[in-house]
Amino acid sequence: xxxxxxxxxxxxxxxxxxxxxxxxCAKGGYEALRNAxxxxxxxxxETVKTAGLRGRGxxxxxxxxxxxxxxxxxxxxxxxxxxxxxxxxxTCNNRxxxxxxxxxxxxxxxxxxxxxxxxxxxxxxxxxxxxxxLVLERAIRxxxxxxxxxRGIAGTDVDLDVVLHRGAGAYICGEETALLSSLEGFRGxxxxxxPFPAVEGLYASPTVINNVETLMSVPDIIxxxxxxxxxxxxxxxxxxxxxxxxxxxxxxxxxxxPLGTPLRVLLEDVAGGVLxxxxxxxxxxxxxxxxxxxxxxxxxxxxxxSVAAAGSxxxxxxxxxxxxxxxxxxAAQRMTRFYAHESCGKCTPCREGxxxxxxxxxRVADGYGVEDDLPVIxxxxxxxxxxxxxxxxxxxxxxxxxxxxxxxxxxxxxVRLGRCPFRAAHEEVAV
Amino acid sequence: xxxxxxxxxxxxxxxxxxxxEGRERSAIMPxxxxxxxxxxFVSRDGLTEVAGILGLTTAEVEAVATFYTMYRLRPTGxxxxxxxxxxxxxxxxxxxxxxxxxxxxxxxxxxxxxxxGLFTVHEEECLGVCDVAPAVQINFANHxxxxxxxxxxxVAALRAxxxxxxxxGPAVGSFRDASRVLAGLEVEGAPA
Numbered sequence: 001x002x003x004x005x006x007x008x009x010x011x012x013x014x015x016x017x018x019x020x021x022x023x024x025c026a027k028g029g030y031e032a033l034r035n036a037x038x039x040x041x042x043x044x045x046e047t048v049k050t051a052g053l054r055g056r057g058x059x060x061x062x063x064x065x066x067x068x069x070x071x072x073x074x075x076x077x078x079x080x081x082x083x084x085x086x087x088x089x090x091t092c093n094n095r096x097x098x099x100x101x102x103x104x105x106x107x108x109x110x111x112x113x114x115x116x117x118x119x120x121x122x123x124x125x126x127x128x129x130x131x132x133x134l135v136l137e138r139a140i141r142x143x144x145x146x147x148x149x150x151r152g153i154a155g156t157d158v159d160l161d162v163v164l165h166r167g168a169g170a171y172i173c174g175e176e177t178a179l180l181s182s183l184e185g186f187r188g189x190x191x192x193x194x195p196f197p198a199v200e201g202l203y204a205s206p207t208v209i210n211n212v213e214t215l216m217s218v219p220d221i222i223x224x225x226x227x228x229x230x231x232x233x234x235x236x237x238x239x240x241x242x243x244x245x246x247x248x249x250x251x252x253x254x255x256x257x258p259l260g261t262p263l264r265v266l267l268e269d270v271a272g273g274v275l276x277x278x279x280x281x282x283x284x285x286x287x288x289x290x291x292x293x294x295x296x297x298x299x300x301x302x303x304x305x306s307v308a309a310a311g312s313x314x315x316x317x318x319x320x321x322x323x324x325x326x327x328x329x330x331a332a333q334r335m336t337r338f339y340a341h342e343s344c345g346k347c348t349p350c351r352e353g354x355x356x357x358x359x360x361x362x363r364v365a366d367g368y369g370v371e372d373d374l375p376v377i378x379x380x381x382x383x384x385x386x387x388x389x390x391x392x393x394x395x396x397x398x399x400x401x402x403x404x405x406x407x408x409x410x411x412x413x414x415v416r417l418g419r420c421p422f423r424a425a426h427e428e429v430a431v
Numbered sequence: 432x433x434x435x436x437x438x439x440x441x442x443x444x445x446x447x448x449x450x451x452e453g454r455e456r457s458a459i460m461p462x463x464x465x466x467x468x469x470x471x472f473v474s475r476d477g478l479t480e481v482a483g484i485l486g487l488t489t490a491e492v493e494a495v496a497t498f499y500t501m502y503r504l505r506p507t508g509x510x511x512x513x514x515x516x517x518x519x520x521x522x523x524x525x526x527x528x529x530x531x532x533x534x535x536x537x538x539x540x541x542x543x544x545x546x547x548g549l550f551t552v553h554e555e556e557c558l559g560v561c562d563v564a565p566a567v568q569i570n571f572a573n574h575x576x577x578x579x580x581x582x583x584x585x586v587a588a589l590r591a592x593x594x595x596x597x598x599x600g601p602a603v604g605s606f607r608d609a610s611r612v613l614a615g616l617e618v619e620g621a622p623a
Contacts, residue, residue, distance in 0.1 A: 077451075087559065089556070090561050092560055095559050096562075099599065166460065166461065166615070168613075186494075244561055246519040246522075247523070252563070320518055320561070326522060335518055342556065
């Protein structure tokens with residue numbers, strides 16, 4: 001099976017001119033914004049709702065519905081915040097989208113701002129994306145000079161400012177309420193919901209927080225309509241999505257595919273198969289926070305419903321591939337170390353549980369585990385899952401639970417042998 | 432001697448002005464980058480000065496500075512080498528790249544800065560360039576598909592006072608320069 005469809009988000013990737021505003025406008029850029037300026041805010045929201053666009057940051061919440069929750073009669077300003085804190089392990093599609101087509105993000109942001117009556121939008125970019133922050137800085141300057149940002153955008157009486165804000169290395173800030181704390185000048189710790197950001201977000205004002213890919217999908221929906229958007233993808237997961245595929249794969253990269261495309265197509269037809277033609281052992285559908293699946297799940301369609309039915313989550317669409325020479329215990333230990341490092345420390349189950357799990361997994365991975373370590377790992381998973389403020393903890397628990405669920409025999413083998421069956425003898429860790 | 436004075440103090444005011452009136456506290460992160468760009472790390476004096484600018488206590492600013500890994504609170508090498516060892520990079524050999532970086536930069540176990548003051552080497556979490564793993568950032572400029580051998584070459588280049596061309600974006604000459612860019616300011620002498 002091959003895939004043939006009209007590329008959307010990536011259609012101009014071969015043309016470096018679109019990075020500049022003139023090249024972008026030559027390809028029809030900012031036309032959608034002009035259209036949106038002639039629409040009622042409620043009409044914009046309704047169009048995005050009808051298209052069925054779902055948030056691409058991981059949760060898959062319907063974007064139009066999110067916008068519709070924003071009250072515009074509170075007397076407070078409203079804010080659009082672009083979540084460009086892309087940090088989910090294995091995910092880099094937002095980075096490449098901005099690298100190659102930064103104005104589309106600004107246009108989508110401006111349309112979202114019109115939809116909720118926002119006059120100041122913020123882009124929160126992770127600090128490590130220094131190069132992309134410069135791409136955006138330049139694009140923002142060009143958009144101001146071109147009259148698409150600032151006072152009276154596109155010849156109307158609507159004002160819109162965009163402020164670029166750089167993070168400083170904290171995965172948790174991709175969580176929307178932690179991002180708001182960070183943007184307000186506090187430690188990036190999540191807040192209890194409700195109140196949801198739509199009602200009380202940035203500076204306690206109504207706020208929409210959207211992922212980069214989500215906002216970049218908006219201009220085409222305005223320009224071509226919801227029916228066009230629904231021509232690709234599935235009924236419940238319409239449109240296309242950028243998948244990042246990495247790890248043991250011949251051609252790692254970011255690839256746009258209609259939602260609902262099976263992993264087999266992404267892995268074998270698009271990305272050239274597992275590195276060296278080896279068997280597929282395990283993979284994450286959407287970054288390390290989504291439960292691992294196995295080679296048996298290769299025909300899983302990559303849409304929100306099908307991946308959930310297979311026992312995982314579509315997440316950010318970041319597929320990390322492990323082959324039959326990779327140790328799952330090692331991988332689980334490395335992923336858990338990430339959560340232990342990135343846990344913000346607010347909630348005890350996450351702060352203590354990830355710390356503990358990292359150590360127990362490390363012991364098993366290095367061949368010093370005992371039989372009782374497996375129930376300990378299971379117990380930690382149970383006590384972290386759904387017991388913290390935010391989804392970081394659930395992601396950590398997903399690693400523990402899914403690796404044991406699918407690869408229990410591999411954990412047991414480590415304990416039985418007293419060493420990692422995948423590591424050569426000379427690599428053994430000394431006591 | 433104050434950290435932020437003269438032109439730096441003017442820049443601090445410009446940074447504060449980016450945020451809505453009454454929301455000046457939002458400027459804390461870029462201000463910390465500004466401080467870091469002067470001393471090469473966020474010093475005690477720097478924390479106090481940022482607090483003074485924003486009408487906060489030093490403790491409030493320190494609480495923020497200690498939360499984020501991109502602020503360095505202790506003296507740091509001229510160049511910061513970050514090697515991603517998260518899963519996607521480890522699957523492509525990142526552990527060997529990290530070892531090579533430590534060895535070439537002569538940063539011993541437990542050391543934060545090499546004896547010559549040139550290097551700080553970090554084992555990093557996902558840097559968002561999984562498509563070109565293993566990923567390395569030198570002063571937050573990206574180098575793609577780095578082998579241990581290439582890692583040694585990059586360190587050797589920095590020792591010879593060359594700034595290796597990154598895979599994308601501009602070359603960044605030092606950790607201080609990177610901090611200036613991260614504060615949203617231009618680096619003097621660098622092409623716009």
